[in-house]
Amino acid sequence: MMVVNKVGRIVPSFVENLGEFQPYAGLFATPPTGNHYAPPIRRYPGTGKKLLASLRDAILASGLKSGMTISFHHHFRNGDMLVNMVVEEIAALGLKDITLAPSSLQSIHQALIPHIRSGVISAITTSGLRGELADVLTRESLLKSPVVIRSHGGRARAIAAGELKIDVAFLGASAADVYGNMNGIHGPAACGSLGYAMVDAQYADCVIGVTDNIVPYPALPISISQTQVDFVVQVDKIGDPKGIMTGATRLTRDPLELHIAAQAMRVIEASGYFREGLSFQAGTGGASLAVAKFLKERMMDTGIRGGFCTGGSTGYICDMLQEGYFSAILDTQCFDLAAVESLRTNPRHVEMSASFYANIHGKACTAHITDIMMLGATEIDTAFNVNVLTGSDGIMMGASGGHSDTAAGTKLRLVTAPLIRGRFPIVVDNVHTVVTPGECIDVLVTERGIAVNSTQPALQERLNEAGIMTVSIEELQWRAEKLTGKPEPLAQSEDIVALVEYRDGTLIDVVRRVL
């Protein structure tokens, strides 16, 4: 049966092989039920010997069977070699009908397509999909159930709640000891924080640590502890450093993005949240990252100093920590080697789990206590609903990430985007896919104008007082469409290829097969 949810999207209340779903009902409207999941107690040999000779031995030792669920983290990003390696081995062992539950997937994972076609992988849940794999999964119904898209916090919640039960977690680490203590900050495949993997380590029935760098006991610092790891495997190479991250993320030099960032900083300053002790999450996109540069300038001018930074980290933010502009970084994910170096050397830069970051049913997540959040958008509609998952062709190309998590709880939720991107207007009547509901977006900053959500009269007032010109979001849409024209509707089938879960587990939207 299909039902209409609070953002007006038609979503199923039951999906074959996945079970029942509730429709999205509002930011904090759906109360949690049940208990946290706990993995079974196993017996360990007295010697604690966990090092196995090969991935194949580890898969066999884990008891993985057809029909089970395996998980991975995406800290190696597009340099990840582990997912493809493990699925290859699983296919060679003749297992079928596996649910793949990584924290996210990248274009490198197009190597999975043959294993999806052959039925080795029959279900997928992830934060995002990119490249050829995303293309195939949006154009064809290859899986036995739609892909389930979860936010970073939503995934942590689903795992903790036992909704996403992980049978075997394969957790890559750039350094590990033979008893399973692991981190991501030493070794050739250093990736920094292992924040997403921490949740899998805590709740998976069996945890296999995989590394290309066995170090003497104990592997310090301990990001994932020996108390959670069942087996350790050493492989030749776990990731390609070139694909994992760049040396240092450079700030954009694109004048358009810098202009948007400068406008965003004016909004931040007028909002009232630019104050002593401010907490901040920089985005990763061009303009939202550049806001940090203007923030630093204004901090320098005014003497205002920040509290914590949260989410992912880049070298730029780490420099701000080092220089005293912020007092701490709580980090789920390092975006460049400069950030890894900071995590390694600065005691005020610490890792946090995806649950600590964004789990709506955690006992306090940073997403609920941050002042200022910079968000991106591939599309935003006149009700301020945001799409960061599907492109203008309706094909999945992005990720839910922490977008809806941080938007729900942060005090100032600011979306920056160019008003036109490759002939497409960014402001539309209805976004193709709702990832984040408009009720938690405060303001949109583009190069051709700023629009405040009409649900935020206090913010509107403050911008007026500061002399910042704003327009309605409909006016922005008109300005964009005057240049681009109105796009023709997409040709899509009724078939659902992906379910978009809101962070509380309700359904906020679906993705339909593109014809």
Place this chain on the structure above:
Amino acid sequence: MSTLIKRCAQAGSLESGDALVQVAPSDGEKLALHIKSKVGPRFSKSMHESVHAVAEELGVTAAAVEIVDRGALDFVLRARVTTALRRAMEAEIHE
């Protein structure tokens, strides 16, 4: 065969936001138009209309027009098509 289009010509570029328009004489009676574009699924109708409108303004009824579009806005596309057609209508190349 149209006498208006005298030779092959092109205008534009493959830069993002631009379009490369190539025009050639055609044996047919119509505008043989082929557009390759990433935004095709959402703007195909508008792009075809604009190219035909420009051709009509210039009196061109027959030509082979190949366009590789990189997300050009409508006025950019029209300008590139106009220039390509005008160049193809000239007897010789004026340097």
